[in-house]
Amino acid sequence: MKKLLMASAATALMASVAGAGSHSNEVKLGIIFGFTGPIESLTPDMADGAELAMREISESGMLLDGMTVSPVRADSTCIDSGAATAAAERLLTSDGVKGIVGGDCSGVTGAILSNVAMPNGVVMISPSATSPALSETEDNGLFFRTAPSDARQGVVMTEILMDLGIEEVAVSYVNNDYGKGLADSFETAFKDAGGTITISSSHEDQKADYSAEVGAMASAGGERLVVAGYLDSGGSGIVRAALDTGAFDTFHFPDGMYGANLETNFGTEINGSTGQVPGTDSPGAQVMQELGEANDFDGTSSFVGESYDAAALILLAMQAAGSVESADYKGEVMGVANAPGEKIYPGELAKGLEILKNGGEIDYVGATAVELIGGGESAGNYRQYEIKDGKITTVQYR
Amino acid sequence: MEFLNAIVALSNYVLIPAIAYGSQLSLGALGVTLIYGILRFSNFAHGDTMAFGTMVTILVTWWFQSMGISFGPLPTALLALPLGIVGCMALLLFTDRVVYRFYRAQKAKPVILVIVSMGVMFVLNGLVRFIIGTDDQRFADGERFIITAGDFKTMTGLDEGMAIKTTQGITVVVAVIAVALLFWFLNRTRTGKSMRAYSDNEDLALLSGINPERVVMYAWLIVAALATIAGVLYGLDKTFRPFVYFQLLLPVFAAAIVGGLGSPLGAIAGGFIIAFSEVMVTYAWKKVIVYLVPFESLEPSGLVQLLSTEYKFAVSFVILLIVLLFRPTGLFRGKSV
Numbered sequence: 001m002k003k004l005l006m007a008s009a010a011t012a013l014m015a016s017v018a019g020a021g022s023h024s025n026e027v028k029l030g031i032i033f034g035f036t037g038p039i040e041s042l043t044p045d046m047a048d049g050a051e052l053a054m055r056e057i058s059e060s061g062m063l064l065d066g067m068t069v070s071p072v073r074a075d076s077t078c079i080d081s082g083a084a085t086a087a088a089e090r091l092l093t094s095d096g097v098k099g100i101v102g103g104d105c106s107g108v109t110g111a112i113l114s115n116v117a118m119p120n121g122v123v124m125i126s127p128s129a130t131s132p133a134l135s136e137t138e139d140n141g142l143f144f145r146t147a148p149s150d151a152r153q154g155v156v157m158t159e160i161l162m163d164l165g166i167e168e169v170a171v172s173y174v175n176n177d178y179g180k181g182l183a184d185s186f187e188t189a190f191k192d193a194g195g196t197i198t199i200s201s202s203h204e205d206q207k208a209d210y211s212a213e214v215g216a217m218a219s220a221g222g223e224r225l226v227v228a229g230y231l232d233s234g235g236s237g238i239v240r241a242a243l244d245t246g247a248f249d250t251f252h253f254p255d256g257m258y259g260a261n262l263e264t265n266f267g268t269e270i271n272g273s274t275g276q277v278p279g280t281d282s283p284g285a286q287v288m289q290e291l292g293e294a295n296d297f298d299g300t301s302s303f304v305g306e307s308y309d310a311a312a313l314i315l316l317a318m319q320a321a322g323s324v325e326s327a328d329y330k331g332e333v334m335g336v337a338n339a340p341g342e343k344i345y346p347g348e349l350a351k352g353l354e355i356l357k358n359g360g361e362i363d364y365v366g367a368t369a370v371e372l373i374g375g376g377e378s379a380g381n382y383r384q385y386e387i388k389d390g391k392i393t394t395v396q397y398r
Numbered sequence: 399m400e401f402l403n404a405i406v407a408l409s410n411y412v413l414i415p416a417i418a419y420g421s422q423l424s425l426g427a428l429g430v431t432l433i434y435g436i437l438r439f440s441n442f443a444h445g446d447t448m449a450f451g452t453m454v455t456i457l458v459t460w461w462f463q464s465m466g467i468s469f470g471p472l473p474t475a476l477l478a479l480p481l482g483i484v485g486c487m488a489l490l491l492f493t494d495r496v497v498y499r500f501y502r503a504q505k506a507k508p509v510i511l512v513i514v515s516m517g518v519m520f521v522l523n524g525l526v527r528f529i530i531g532t533d534d535q536r537f538a539d540g541e542r543f544i545i546t547a548g549d550f551k552t553m554t555g556l557d558e559g560m561a562i563k564t565t566q567g568i569t570v571v572v573a574v575i576a577v578a579l580l581f582w583f584l585n586r587t588r589t590g591k592s593m594r595a596y597s598d599n600e601d602l603a604l605l606s607g608i609n610p611e612r613v614v615m616y617a618w619l620i621v622a623a624l625a626t627i628a629g630v631l632y633g634l635d636k637t638f639r640p641f642v643y644f645q646l647l648l649p650v651f652a653a654a655i656v657g658g659l660g661s662p663l664g665a666i667a668g669g670f671i672i673a674f675s676e677v678m679v680t681y682a683w684k685k686v687i688v689y690l691v692p693f694e695s696l697e698p699s700g701l702v703q704l705l706s707t708e709y710k711f712a713v714s715f716v717i718l719l720i721v722l723l724f725r726p727t728g729l730f731r732g733k734s735v
Contacts (some may be wrong), residue, residue, distance in 0.1 A: 175708070199682075199701060202708065206534075208636035209419075212707045213679045215411035219682035237637075245410055246547020246559035266584055 026068050027324045029054060029092035029314060031101035031110065034078030039104060046072060046127060048102045048297035049288075049304040049367075053311040053349065058098070060350035062357060063319055071311075075084050076103040081111035083282055088116040098324045099122035099314040101307065106131030123326040128305035132185065135375060141330050144307040144313070146370055148380025153254060154185030156382045156398055158193050161224070161252060164274065168196045170222035170251070172213060172238050174229035175202040182228045182254055197356055198222040205234040210241040216249035224273075226252045231259045242271055250274075258385075258392075267390035274395075279383035280369045281397050287346045288367035305346075305367030306378075313337055314348055316364060319356045337372045339363040399558070404689035406558040409451065410547070411685075416670075416677040418566040418635055420572035423668030425628035426646065427653035428662055435597035435660035436617040437498070439511035443646035444625060446522035449640050450489055451626025453530045455482030458539045463539070471541040474566065479630055485569025487622040493518055494618050501613075517645075526640045530706045535638040536566060565635040576627050577666060584662065589616055597660060633711040645711075649676070652714040656721050661720065667729060672714055680707045 031050050033043040063069065072095045074087040084103060091097045100122060103109035108238040109129035117124045118140055125144045126134075132151035136144070146180065161169065171186065174181035179202065187197055199220035203213050217225060225248040230236025235257050242248040243266070253262070253275030262270075285305060292299025315328075316336040319331035335353075343363030344352040352362045364370055371379040384395045406620050428449060433441040442445075450638060462468075469477050485513045497518060500509055543549075547559025572696035583591040589612075596603040604610060629643065638644075653672045657664025683702035691697055705713070 095419055201706060204708070206639065206641070208632070208639060209415075209643040211411070211415045212677060212710060215415075215677075216680070216682040216701065216703055218407075218411060219685040219703075221685070244543075244547075244563060245561050246551075248413075 002147035004113075006229075009275045025066065025182050027063075027312065028070050028072055028095055028097045029313075029319070030074060030088070030097035030100040031071050032074045032076045032084065032088055032091065032097065032100055032106070033104045035073065035078075037078035037080075039078050040303050043104060045292075045297045045301040045304045046104070046307040047071075047305040048293070049299070050127075050294065052291060052295055052297075052309040053308045053316070053346075056347070056349045057312075057315050057353065060353060062350055062353035063315060064324065065224070066322070069315060073096055074102075076105070076108045076112070078108060079339075080104040081108050084108035085111050085115045089111045092120050092122060094118060098318075099326060099329075101314065102126055104128045104303075105380075106134060110134060110137060111143050113139060121326055123317075123330045125310040125333070127310045128303040130133075130290055132181070135377060139375065142326065144310075144315070144333055144376035145158060145302065146309045146368060148378045150181055151185035151189075151299060151381070152380045153276070154182060154187075155189045156200070156380070157186050157226070157252065157254060158189040158195070159398065160274060160276060160384050162193050162195065163189070164271055166223045166252075167194065168222050169224045169226050170198045170218060170220050170248070171200040171216045171226045171228065172255070173200065174204050177202055178256065179228045181226045181360065186226065186228070187252075188210070203229065203234045204239055205230065206268075207234065207237065207346070208336055210234070210237040211245065213238060214241040214245055214247050217242070218245065222248075224248065224252050226254070227257055229255050229256060229381075230263075231261050236265055239266060240395070241271065246327045251397060263390060263392060266387075271389065271391075273387045274384065274388075275383050276382040276398070278380065279397070280380070281363060281383075282347050282369035284365055284367045284369060291346055295323050307371050308346060309368055311364035312352075312366060313364060313370070315343075315351070316352055316356065316362065319353050323337060334372050334376060335366050336362055339372050400689045402554075403556055403558045404686045406550075406554075406556055406560045407685050407689065410558065410560045410682055412674075412677050413426075414560070414562060414566055416674045417595045418448055418569045419567050419677070420670035422628055422632045422635065422669075423531075423571055423649055423653045424651035424666040425576060425631070425674050427622050427657065427665035427669045428577070429624040429628070429651055431656040431659055431662060431665040432617055432621055432624070436613060436683075437502075437511070438568075438696065439515065440651070441517040441621075442512060442515045442647065443493075443522055444621075444650060445491065445644050446519050446526060446640075447486065447622070447625045448632070448646065449526045449638075450623065450630030450642035451486035451516060452629035452638055452643070453526050454485035454632045455479055455626065456535055456633070456638060458482060458485075459537050469540060471564070473538050473540045473565070473634055475537055475539075475630055475634055476568070479627065482630060483623045483626045484620045485587070487619050489522075490618040490622045491615065494604070502628030511717060515709050523640065523644060524720050530640070531641055535633075537638065538634045540564065563635065565631070569635055572627060572631060574626065580624070582663065583620070584670045590615075593617065649673075649710060649714045652718045656717060656728055658730040661728065661730040663689065664728050664730030672717060676710050676713045680703045680710055 051071045054071050056067040057063050074091050103112050106129040109126045122238040123142050127222040128144050128145050130150045132149045135149050159375050169182050173183035225236050227238055249272040254330050256279045259275040288305045298331040317329040317332040318324050320336050324351040344362050344364045346367045355362050370380050373379045382398045384397050385392050404496030430444050454479045458481045462474050468474050501643045541564050544562040544564055547561040550560045591614050592608045649672050652664050653668035688697050
């Protein structure tokens with residue numbers, strides 16, 4: 001009996017070795033998104049984006065002496081950490097993937113990272129997890145993301161205000177996760193940069209009257225009022241009340257306050273106010289849209305470009321390291337994503353592979369103008385605007 | 399100069415908004431108090447009555463605007479107001495006919511009528527949302543300001559600006575006229591006197607030949623006018639949204655109870671007490687104090703804010719509790735609740 005067991009185990013082992021050997025020219029990448037669950041309408045396009053990058057590289061035949069890439073999809077469910085961990089475990093043990101594109105939602109991404117990717121030493125690049133907590137999580141250099149952390153906007157906002165020479169502001173934020181998170185990250189960044197926040201107070205959406213809130217902020221003073229709220233709700237109410245009482249006449253608007261109604265509601269009354277909104281002037285986004293049309297998916301949908309970039313970064317890093325093993329290529333991800341080097345846009349992956357093969361350097365720009373900062377997360381791209389003569393005017397991209 | 403700045407800052411952020419808000423609350427509380435005096439129950443549907451009257455006014459305003467009728471620098475809604483009042487009167491007479499009269503005939507206890515009025519409240523709630531939707535409706539037009547903060551600064555040369563919105567001015571003027579008319583009606587006319595008699599002692603009034611149905615009808619008509627005026631003024635000054643009007647029920651009731659239910663004068667006083675406490679307790683006094691203290695070393699480092707603005711509603715509750723605990727009949731000796 002014992003011998004029989006031994007024998008069957010040995011046979012199984014040999015079979016799997018042989019199986020691996022026969023596919024040595026193929027590298028598998030896992031794609032773990034919530035194909036069921038709250039964001040199931042976004043994930044098919046995201047996965048198509050990631051697979052497009054893999055197909056492009058396979059077809060080029062340039063990856064590590066003509067290796068092909070095959071994707072393996074798994075379901076993260078977006079919300080169920082247990083199911084996501086099991087799915088990721090399967091990707092590694094039974095499919096033998098060499099890198100993971102995913103997860104999608106922040107909660108399951110953290111679970112996969114600490115339960116599966118870290119113990120097994122596999123690189124994962126998430127296109128859409130934006131929780132600031134993931135910046136702090138221990139990752140052994142294995143975790144990257146092509147989406148910016150939510151905390152990033154606070155930093156960008158600080159840079160804009162500091163560049164304008166504004167060092168004292170009042171903050172009014174909408175009382176929910178978005179407003180509170182943004183106000184907190186901004187407060188930290190602004191204070192670190194030497195600025196003063198005179199008051200940081202919350203407002204409720206959909207109230208009839210904001211004069212009490214504005215009265216408190218007027219008392220606290222400040223050169224500018226930062227309104228971390230929503231344009232079509234309380235945020236506009238705060239701006240209106242501040243203008244009416246003459247408490248503030250210039251404002252700074254984070255992304256929730258951006259929209260055409262800013263011009264129609266306030267027009268020239270808020271001349272000189274500034275703001276930022278996610279956006280890029282990189283040609284990559286346009287290319288991504290065209291690639292999507294050619295391949296039958298929506299390249300403009302949320303996080304599709306990021307997914308393409310995540311898959312492309314893993315494969316380019318493999319090429320740079322000359323190896324498909326995570327331990328070898330994890331150190332190359334930052335290098336291929338950032339300057340210096342030849343800029344690589346979507347659809348030009350073959351060119352990137354060739355440069356890397358010849359020992360050159362690339363700066364992967366991709367669909368979303370990827371620039372990895374900190375522990376390997378996208379810096380994000382923001383459009384800084386100013387209200388001039390009642391019109392939203394782009395100042396620059398950051 | 400410093401002293402003037404302090405006064406101006408105080409007026410801009412506390413006095414003017416509180417006076418306008420207080421006038422609106424007073425008109426609302428007058429309606430509640432009249433119903434309590436004549437019909438002897440707390441009308442929970444009052445907030446939604448205000449919403450209904452305002453809604454009719456808004457619809458008429460839009461109709462006027464589409465025909466190009468305007469009221470010069472004043473809001474068109476003032477022209478539409480009489481039609482709004484008529485609409486609201488029709489509604490209240492209708493609900494009285496189909497709902498309240500039945501319970502009156504049965505001599506139902508006040509608590510039953512309170513629950514009935516809650517039922518009416520929910521129906522009105524739905525009706526208003528069904529007709530005009532749940533969103534914000536802004537219907538103020540004409541000049542926005544009597545004086546803007548910027549103009550005030552250049553005019554006086556002070557550091558602080560003071561803005562007076564047209565709607566705030568209108569609120570005070572219209573409220574004064576409405577209250578004067580109401581008191582004239584209650585004190586000078588035959589019907590008004592019979593209403594007061596009915597309110598003071600129902601049995602004696604009936605013995606002296608006062609027709610109760612007539613008194614009740616007049617009460618509803620006056621309440622419709624007061625509720626619509628209060629609602630339209632609030633909507634002009636702030637914004638119209640059905641849910642906000644429903645929430646107004648709390649400060650309106652607090653005002654009526656603080657003043658003493660059944661006492662018109664009390665309702666007015668109560669409205670201003672509630673409005674001023676809400677604004678003053680949540681105001682950050684730093685700005686005013688900084689102007690007033692002579693030395694910089696005495697300036698407060700904090701904001702000197704008793705309660706943050708989220709707790710505005712709590713203020714009405716607390717005042718209500720204190721009054722009910724220590725003086726249940728209210729400041730002006732109204733009926734005990």
